[in-house]
Amino acid sequence: MIYTFLFISLFFGCKKDASTNIITxxxxxxxxxxxxxxxxxxxxxxxxxxxxxxxxxxxxxxxxxxxxxxxxxxxxxxxxxxxxxxxxxxxxxxxxxxxxxxxxxxxxxxxxxxxxxxxxxxxxxxxxxxxxxxxxxxxxxxxxxxxxxxxxxxxPYKATIEYPALIVKGGNSWKTPTVRSNGFVLTSSKFNSKYEGYLNLPNADGYGGDAFQLVSSKDATKVYGWGGTATTMNLTGGNLYLSPSPAYMKVNADVDALTITYTPVKFFISGDDNGWSTSSTPLVYNATTMKWVAANVSLTAGKTFVFTANGGYDISYKVDATGALVYSGAPTWGGINIPITKTGIFTITLDLSAGDGNYTYSVK
Known part of the structure; x- marks a missing residue:
């Protein structure tokens, strides 16, 4: 009887253990x-x-x-x-x-x-x-x-990355925003010493053009001004003067080398639909929106275009593999022609106001 009881107990014990390990x-x-x-x-x-x-x-x-x-x-x-x-x-x-x-x-x-x-x-x-x-x-x-x-x-929306910036501080009678604002920044898209942006210099109140300084967004005590020549900067200098002015400028600054360069620009649309002309389809700068706009532009699905400047391709913009706007001019010569997906009459907008790394465009 004792052996029988032990056998039954072991049997049911094993059965219970097995049941808890069955995968369902x-x-x-x-x-x-x-x-x-x-x-x-x-x-x-x-x-x-x-x-x-x-x-x-x-x-x-x-x-x-x-x-x-x-x-x-x-x-x-x-x-x-x-x-x-x-x-x-x-x-x-x-x-x-x-x-x-x-x-x-x-x-x-x-x-x-x-x-x-x-x-x-x-x-x-x-x-x-x-x-x-x-x-x-x-x-x-x-x-x-x-x-x-x-x-x-x-x-989703395209988020603007807040890159390190040099913020424009107007001099003489040029009034600029007191905080970081689109249209008044040069940015460092690679987080290094090199900054780029586009500035509209609307006045002629300084020596050779608009007067201003550049304030570091990382350290407000670093204020870059006149370095003795039109292409140099200094942390103890007065106002920078970029000329000619009034003008819309592509501006590049290097805070390690203490250099600054500037090029007046006007933008155009060059593509299949206008025979790749670099002058027949201009964009017009809107000082209020700080964008370049071309209205009533005829585009054809399957064709492409590029943003060009000053009648050539040395300063030009295409897109990368993700569709983001990228610089494609000298000396890099990269990018992909911007594809056109629909046929019709469109308004094309180029927005360079947020600084390098955050340039955008639209076709509507």
Whole structure:
């Protein structure tokens, strides 16, 4: 009797242990994966706010295992076929986390910088939740992951990076903003000693042109002024005088070499639709908006154009692989011709007011 009792006890004990280790994968629906909003429009005003939260329930695999979770973000066109989700941006969630909230700035960076979604327009975003069981050894688990997917409409914006700047401080009677403002900055897009920007010098009140100094955004005690010649600067000098003036100038300064150069510019559109003329389609500078504008421009889908200056290509702008405006003139000669996607009559705008690294254009 004693032996029989021990056998029965061992049998039921083994049966109980075995039952707790049976893997029963959950269904996708049991994860109850959802988003707090079905669409979101992002802007600088939403940077510090929570714009979307993804929630789900814990995945129960029917055994004493702890699953891990990640979110995958991709374009709908990349979510099917042999390489489905291969280009997804993967965000792994901390252990025990059943939600993920995004501030506007972080979500915008994911959309615009990582997924390279177009800014200022609505796109469909595919999001997939992945629940998986990882091996302690790091080996690939034999338990297949469980997925749950959803989509939402997103409209990211092009965020302006605040690069180190030299801020224009007007001299004589030239009044300039007291704080950093578009149209009055040279920026260092590579975070080094070299600064670039475009300045509209509207007056002729200084020796040889507008009078001003350049104040470092990193150290307001560093004020760059006259260095003894038209192309040099000094930290103890008076006002800089760039001429001729009035003029719209491309300005380059090097705070290590204490040099400054300037070139008066006027911009044009050169492309397939005007036989690549560097003079027949001018842009007109609007001193109020600080943008160059060409209205009623005929464009043809499938063709391309470039922004040129002063009747040539030494100062010109194209786009890079992401569609961002980039310098393509001497001596680098890079970039891709700007593609035209629709046929029609358009207004083309070139905005160089935010300094190097933040130049933009639009075709509307």
């Amino acid at each position: 994968p959950p269904t996708a629906g049991s994860l109850a994966f959802k988003t707090s909003v079905s669409s979101v429009v992002l802007s600088a005003a939403t940077d510090a706010s929570t714009v979307v939260t993804f929630n789900f329930k814990a995945a129960s695999f029917g055994a004493n295992v702890v699953p891990t979770y990640s979110l995958e973000f991709d374009l709908p066109a990349d979510t099917s076929g042999a390489n489905a989700w291969a280009n997804a941006v993967i965000v792994k969630l901390p252990a025990g986390t059943l939600s993920k909230a995004y501030l506007g700035s972080d979500f915008n960076s994911l959309l615009a910088n990582q997924l390279l979604l177009p800014t200022g327009t609505v796109s469909t975003l595919a999001i997939r939740l992945k629940a998986e069981v990882n091996q302690n050894t790091g080996a690939v688990s034999v338990i297949k992951p469980i997925y749950s997917s959803l989509t939402m409409a997103v409209n």
